[in-house]
Amino acid sequence: MINVPEMFGELVFNDKVMKERLTPEVYKSLHRTIGRGKPLDLNVANSVANAMKEWAIEKGATHFTHWFQPMTGITAEKHDSFISPTGDDGVIMEFSGKELIKGESDASSFPSGGLRATFEARGYTAWDPTSYAFIKDNSLCIPTVFCSWGGEALDMKTPLLRSIEAVNRHAKRVLKALGNEDIKRVISTVGPEQEYFLIDKEIFSQRKDLIYCGRTLFGAQPPKGQEVEHHYYGAIKPRIGAFMKDLDIELWKLGILAKTEHNEAAPAQHELAPIYTTLNTAADHNQITMETMRRVAEKHNLVCLLHEKPFAGVNGSGKHINWSLSTNKGQNLFEPGKSPKENAQFLLFLSAVIRAVDEYQDILRASVATAGNDHRLGASEAPPAIISMFLGDELTDILNAMESGEEYTENEKTEMEIGVDVLPHFPKDTTDRNRTSPFAFTGNKFEFRMPGSALSVAGPSTVINTIVADVLSDFADKLEASEDITRTLNKLIRRTIREHKRIIFNGDGYSDEWKEEAARRGLSNLPKTVDALPAQVADKAVELYARHAIFTKKELESRYEIQLESYCSTLEIEAATMLDLAKKDIIPAVNRYVTELSESLVIQKKAGARVCIATVTEQDQLSLLFDELYKSTIKLEEAVSCIPNYKNDIEAKARYLCDTVLVRMAILRDTCDKIEESTPADMWPMPDYGVLMFDI
Ligand code: ADP
Ligand code: MG
DSSP, X not given: OOOHHHHTTTTEEOHHHHHHHSOHHHHHHHHHHXXXXXXXXXXXXXXXXXXXXXXXXXXXOOEEEEEEOBTTSSOEEEEEESEEEOSSSOEEEOOOHHHHHEEEEEGGGSOOTTSSOTTOOEEEEEEOTTSOEXXXXXXXXXXXXXXXXXXXXXXXXXXXXXXXXXXXXXXXXXXXXXXXXXXXXEEEEEEEEEEEEEEEHHHHTTOHHHHHHSSOSOXXXXXXXXXXXXXXXXXXXXXXXXXXXXXXXXXXXXXXOEEEEEEOSSTTEEEEEEXXXXXXXXXXXHHHHHHHHHHHHHHTTEEEEOOSOXXXXXXXXXXXXXXXXXXXXXXXXXXXXSSHHHHHHHHHHHHHHHHHHHHTHHHHHHTTOOHHHHTTTTSTTSOOSBOOEEOOHHHHHHHHHHHHHHXXXXXXXXXXXXHHHTOOOOOHHHHSOOOSOSEEEOSSSEEEOOSBTTSOTHHHHHHHHHHHHHHHXXXXXXXXXOSOHHHHHHHHHHHHHHHHGGGBOOSOTTSHHHHHHHHHHTOOXXXXXXXXXXXXXXXXXXXXXXXXXXXXXXXXXXXXXXHHHHHHHHHHHHHHHHHHHIIIIIHHHHHHHHHHHHHHHHHHHHTTOOOOHHHHHHHHHHHHHHHHHHHHHHHHHHHHHTOOOOSSOHHHHHHHIIIIIHHHHHHHHHHHHHHHHTSOGGGSSSOOHHHHHHOO
């Protein structure tokens, strides 16, 4: 029997372990650092490091590593062993406070977008004591931030921590103005639902596109796709079940609250959702989860695909970021209250999110823009590239009533109480039915559904926190200056609804009517990464991030460059892989089949028998398609050979790849898929969609 409570967190240097292993003074001092961001004294650091080392060695660790999240989207680590020579040919195991707190790292192999000139190759990592250290593969992993020597953030965690502080600061101000004097902290909470595909390793290894690009570049639709929606929540196959069981155990040991595992809509697609936790930890945990998924899959002779769109024609994979704010006393600020006062507070915070999402829709959109996610957003399975907010009919009615309130009474006080008295509790099932909304209020939290499955939680969460902090800071200014809080609060809510209600949409986000309606409302529609990314470096964004000290202009520009570079290299690799497959595998295979058909015709004619119409037709059609295939391969090859080598104009290069290369890739794929449909399975040079998605 597995003793889950005992196993849970056994590889984590968590609060319980700290209490056991640190002296009360050291423990207290560390807590002050964690809770209030006070700098850690070196003596304390030495004690903590020593306790960590002793504990880690008992758990079998021999190394330690600063574990960080560069802008590659995955995590990085550099391992050092604990050994230190004793001078008499022996070693002892050592780990100092200095080594715990700060590490030097050769930053030159990580993307920096021009922040770090090459001669300045060093960066440093610094311990983030707000996230627990843990053990992985015999290494003590210490969560850290990663910066250049100039102090610029080179990672995902630094801005995330800054945004957590920003929203804390301004939410606290608002709460205080509303009379909650005793709130010490406002905490951002996140529960990320993670979608993924599992396919057989043997089959995977026969697909170069999956190996190099993580997604299929060719593939005709199988006779059965996801039309028959019985996979969703369907019975889990034994092999998948064994994987999920193993995965849960690995995650639990790492203190990750893996909670639900189920099948998703597409064949071979699954989802894991943890129980929510504080944002910084949730982001770290999601990185570890993705990594663990890959590793555990290998053990089961499976491959875990985290790409946003591994297969055309079936759903892609998302990462739904469930986000909320709660006080240090455990009050969820997006939980509708039981009294008018609590409800007023709830509606004010809700208004802040409405305004933030509307005002900064383009920045929010940009936060999920990647080459892979472009295949997902706007397809009729994932949220459209247009940002809108779902609130549900009840809440929308209440807000509308509040907005028009002015017209039927002059006494704002009673009016507001009328408005909020009727505020019902929102059971989840009445608010969560709309699955097409990019940003949905789901009863007591928001669910941002646009992020792709491979994306770090940190990026979009940094944006949500920052934009909400920005609006809250404006609300706080007004409330702090007000002489009649109720009146000001009422005004703020009403004004927000009047000015920002265009962002609220409770209908079908997949429909064409919505696209037209959204255009009428003036909402931005940025379907592609190249359209979406520039918002991140526009003046509005620069000012927003500067106001809250999240990013400097330089940091923003470097990130923009890194994202464009990453976009370009993804597309370049895909185009090259496609050409490789077309020229070395597909064209020769089709050629063999065409030859076979011709030979068969010759034989039939020679034999003097009646020539089969089937053979003639097949040969005719195929040779036409074969010409097409050849032509579209050449066309793509030409496009690739003309990829501009703009060193200084990465935008133009990305634009070219999007408008020319990607378009020709689609044409080539289309022709190929048609040919695949009429080629014998044993002559096709790679496993088909049916095998990929159903043979497991
Ligand atoms: P769904 O129907 O979308 O699958 P779930 O109830 O399973 O919804 O919740 C999805 C995620 O939302 C879970 O990870 C859950 O822990 C998380 N969640 C619940 N409450 C909060 C909250 N207050 N803050 C952040 N995440 C939350
Ligand atoms: Mg969900």
